[in-house]
Amino acid sequence: MRRTHRCGSLRAAQVGETVCVMGWVHSRRDHGGVIFLDIRDRTGLVQVVGDPQRGGAAAHQAAEGVRAEYVVAAVGEVVHRGEGLGNPRIATGEIEIVAREITVLNTALHPPFEIDQEEINLEQRMRYRYIDLRRPVMQANLELRHKAAMAARQYLSSQDFLEIETPLLLKATPEGARDFLVPCRLVPGTYYVLPQSPQLMKQTLMAAGCDRYFQLARCLRDEDLRADRQPEHTQIDLEMSFVEQDDVLTTVEGLMQAVFAVAGIAVAAPFPRLSYGEAMERYGSDKPDTRFGMELIDLSATVASVEFRVFADALASGGQVKGLCVPAKGQLSRKDLDDLIAFSKQFGAKGMAWIAVDAEGLRSSILKFIPEDVQRALVAKMGAQPGDMLLFVADRPKVVADVLGRLRLRLGHQLGLVDKSRHNFLWVIDFPLFEKNAESGAIEPMHHPFSMPRAADIPLLESDPLAVTAQLYDLVVNGAELCSGSIRCHIPDLQLKILEVIGIDRAEALERFGFLLEVFSYGAPPHGGVGLGFDRIVAILSGQEASEVDIREVIAFPKTSTGRDLMLGCPSVIDPQQLKEVGILKTVDPAAE
RNA sequence: GGAGCCGUAGUUCAGUCGGUUAGAACGCUGGCCUGUCAAGCCAGAGGUCGCGGGUUCGAGUCCCGUCGGCUCCGCCA
Numbered sequence: 286m287r288r289t290h291r292c293g294s295l296r297a298a299q300v301g302e303t304v305c306v307m308g309w310v311h312s313r314r315d316h317g318g319v320i321f322l323d324i325r326d327r328t329g330l331v332q333v334v335g336d337p338q339r340g341g342a343a344a345h346q347a348a349e350g351v352r353a354e355y356v357v358a359a360v361g362e363v364v365h366r367g368e369g370l371g372n373p374r375i376a377t378g379e380i381e382i383v384a385r386e387i388t389v390l391n392t393a394l395h396p397p398f399e400i401d402q403e404e405i406n407l408e409q410r411m412r413y414r415y416i417d418l419r420r421p422v423m424q425a426n427l428e429l430r431h432k433a434a435m436a437a438r439q440y441l442s443s444q445d446f447l448e449i450e451t452p453l454l455l456k457a458t459p460e461g462a463r464d465f466l467v468p469c470r471l472v473p474g475t476y477y478v479l480p481q482s483p484q485l486m487k488q489t490l491m492a493a494g495c496d497r498y499f500q501l502a503r504c505l506r507d508e509d510l511r512a513d514r515q516p517e518h519t520q521i522d523l524e525m526s527f528v529e530q531d532d533v534l535t536t537v538e539g540l541m542q543a544v545f546a547v548a549g550i551a552v553a554a555p556f557p558r559l560s561y562g563e564a565m566e567r568y569g570s571d572k573p574d575t576r577f578g579m580e581l582i583d584l585s586a587t588v589a590s591v592e593f594r595v596f597a598d599a600l601a602s603g604g605q606v607k608g609l610c611v612p613a614k615g616q617l618s619r620k621d622l623d624d625l626i627a628f629s630k631q632f633g634a635k636g637m638a639w640i641a642v643d644a645e646g647l648r649s650s651i652l653k654f655i656p657e658d659v660q661r662a663l664v665a666k667m668g669a670q671p672g673d674m675l676l677f678v679a680d681r682p683k684v685v686a687d688v689l690g691r692l693r694l695r696l697g698h699q700l701g702l703v704d705k706s707r708h709n710f711l712w713v714i715d716f717p718l719f720e721k722n723a724e725s726g727a728i729e730p731m732h733h734p735f736s737m738p739r740a741a742d743i744p745l746l747e748s749d750p751l752a753v754t755a756q757l758y759d760l761v762v763n764g765a766e767l768c769s770g771s772i773r774c775h776i777p778d779l780q781l782k783i784l785e786v787i788g789i790d791r792a793e794a795l796e797r798f799g800f801l802l803e804v805f806s807y808g809a810p811p812h813g814g815v816g817l818g819f820d821r822i823v824a825i826l827s828g829q830e831a832s833e834v835d836i837r838e839v840i841a842f843p844k845t846s847t848g849r850d851l852m853l854g855c856p857s858v859i860d861p862q863q864l865k866e867v868g869i870l871k872t873v874d875p876a877a878e
Numbered sequence: 879g880g881a882g883c884c885g886u887a888g889u890u891c892a893g894u895c896g897g898u899u900a901g902a903a904c905g906c907u908g909g910c911c912u913g914u915c916a917a918g919c920c921a922g923a924g925g926u927c928g929c930g931g932g933u934u935c936g937a938g939u940c941c942c943g944u945c946g947g948c949u950c951c952g953c954c955a
Contacts, residue, residue, distance in 0.1 A: 312915075312916090312917095314913090314914050314915065314917050314918095315911085315914095315917090316911060316912055316913070316914065316917075316918090317910065317911035317912070318911070318912035318913095319911095319912040319913065319914085320912095320914095321913075321914050321915065321917085323915070330915090332914085332915070334913085334914095336912075336913095337912095338912085352906095353905090353906095366913085367913075369913095370913060370914085370915095372914090372915055374915080375915080378915085395888065395905080395906065396888085396889095396905095397888065397889075398888080398889055398890090398905095399888095399889070399904080399905065401916085402889070402890075402904085402905095403890090404889095404890060404891095405889080405890085406885095406889080406890085406947085407947065407948070408885090408946075408947050408948090409889080411947090461954080461955070462953085462954050462955080463953085463954085481954095481955080482955070484955090504955090506954065506955090507954095508953055508954045509879095509952085509953055509954075510954095511949085511950085511954090512948085512949080514954070520955095631950090631951075632951090732955070733955075759955095766955085768955095769955050770955095816955070818955090845946085845947065845948085846947075846948065846949085847946085847947085849946090851946090851947090
């Protein structure tokens with residue numbers, strides 16, 4: 286007995302044929318005289334009928350004995366269902382298989398949850414992931430992921446990229462996230478680390494003359510998790526030689542068009558480009574969601590003369606006053622406003638002021654501190670209409686941007702201003718290479734210190750490092766960051782100079798980054814690239830809202846928020862003998878902790 | 879490292895102010911049933927209320943601890 290068709294593939298065209306399908310018993314409906322089985326495989330459902338008159342007593346009897354999730358083979362003739370008996374809700378609903386023979390290939394325990402159940406406890410799903418993955422929605426996610434990966438490979442291959450694997454066992458570097466460690470048995474007491482990304486290796490490939498590289502690379506970081514963050518995730522990692530920033534952006538735009546096409550989403554290119562400064566000014570975020578307006582409005586000049594302490598103090602200490610004009614249609618209650626104030630404080634604001642714009646005039650407890658002409662100026666500057674709610678934050682620019690940016694996003698969703706059918710791609714470019722640490726006053730890299738400054742800014746490295754713009758770029762869609770990349774600094778002397786700005790002298794640089802500097806000193810081409818968050822891309826392709834992406838839905842075997850695999854039961858304690866073998870002498874006993 | 883929410887039948891949940899024998903739906907088991915596709919009807923089984931301790935005459939309910947899941951802050955390219 287061999288399978289002739291996939292369950293979901295049968296159509297009226299096969300009527301009259303004797304077929305054999307194999308799959309899981311999705312449901313059984315026993316009418317006594319006749320029994321209906323829905324058989325499910327990856328491709329869908331097909332109805333199999335156990336009818337003693339038409340298919341024989343044996344098949345009917347076999348159908349009686351099967352239970353949910355039994356694995357069965359059904360042989361029989363494909364027939365048209367009778368008039369009015371079709372099921373338009375499934376693709377195979379026009380036909381059914383009259384079973385002549387039903388064989389149980391394997392029995393099954395009662396599943397811990399029902400396959401077609403809507404809400405299933407996440408813990409149960411993770412514990413029994415192999416059952417969870419049988420659900421059509423999860424099958425669809427896995428298929429989508431596969432297609433997206435194929436589209437990416439095909440596109441990049443067509444653009445002359447080579448897929449090259451890089452090692453999983455690497456040398457620890459002090460930069461970035463915490464590494465996962467792997468003890469080396471052959472040299473006791475020494476360790477490899479798992480890659481946070483193939484960054485170093487791909488730049489080395491550029492120096493090696495590979496010209497264009499890509500990889501669907503697993504990246505591992507030992508940091509705390511979130512719904513959109515797993516200890517291991519996948520990047521579409523790519524790097525290109527002899528290119529400028531625009532070449533990389535254009536390539537990624539083409540890649541996004543190819544990948545989003547697999548979900549039938551047309552993406553217009555080129556994508557809008559926004560400087561980091563403008564993004565922070567207008568949206569208070571370096572990954573703005575441009576699906577709605579409600580931009581931040583700078584009111585520092587408008588309220589410059591006002592004696593209201595909160596505003597005046599902020600301005601006097603070099604801060605700013607900015608606001609949002611929220612088209613609330615009078616919907617924000619006092620409680621809502623209190624919640625927003627608490628929300629603002631959570632992100633570092635000392636408070637949040639508000640003015641309600643009613644048909645009768647303005648309403649707020651701060652009006653008594655604001656002269657009427659300034660009130661009018663505020664309304665004009667913010668374009669306020671009756672029903673709007675004006676929100677104000679006064680603080681350091683970074684706090685103002687962060688708090689108002691978050692308020693804007695929260696209210697945009699809360700008030701339904703976001704057009705969820707859109708996919709607003711945009712590039713955020715022109716990031717400063719450095720920023721000043723607010724507490725220590727030290728100059729630090731904003732992203733990382735390995736990107737190339739804009740050519741014209743190189744002299745500023747010594748005179749005014751904070752004014753140096755890097756050739757760094759982030760790809761954003763609907764407020765979610767999809768990738769980050771840069772044109773790399775491939776000139777050793779320039780790299781040393783950049784490191785010097787952040788307080789790393791030549792000796793320390795050689796010690797910490799000597800490998801990269803060595804690679805570059807043997808003739809590295811100018812190069813640049815990106816790493817794209819593949820899990821996040823697939824999540825958005827699958828229809829998830831960008832502001833609440835859950836990548837666990839598009840990963841076959843994800844970890845919980847404490848990094849556990851509930852199906853395998855790991856991490857787990859290792860046998861002392863095995864520890865000794867790799868040179869680990871002492872460990873914490875989790876039971877004794 | 880910090881904060882919050884959740885944990886009751888196989889599953890999803892309800893359980894009032896601390897008070898008799900902890901309920902519903904779905905699922906499951908058995909019976910009936912020849913056109914269902916969320917099949918239907920009848921009957922039945924199914925519970926250490928995550929775990930440990932405390933308060934109380936009495937705890938699913940209150941308190942403390944602990945384990946697990948989730949969310950957020952910190953962290954993270």
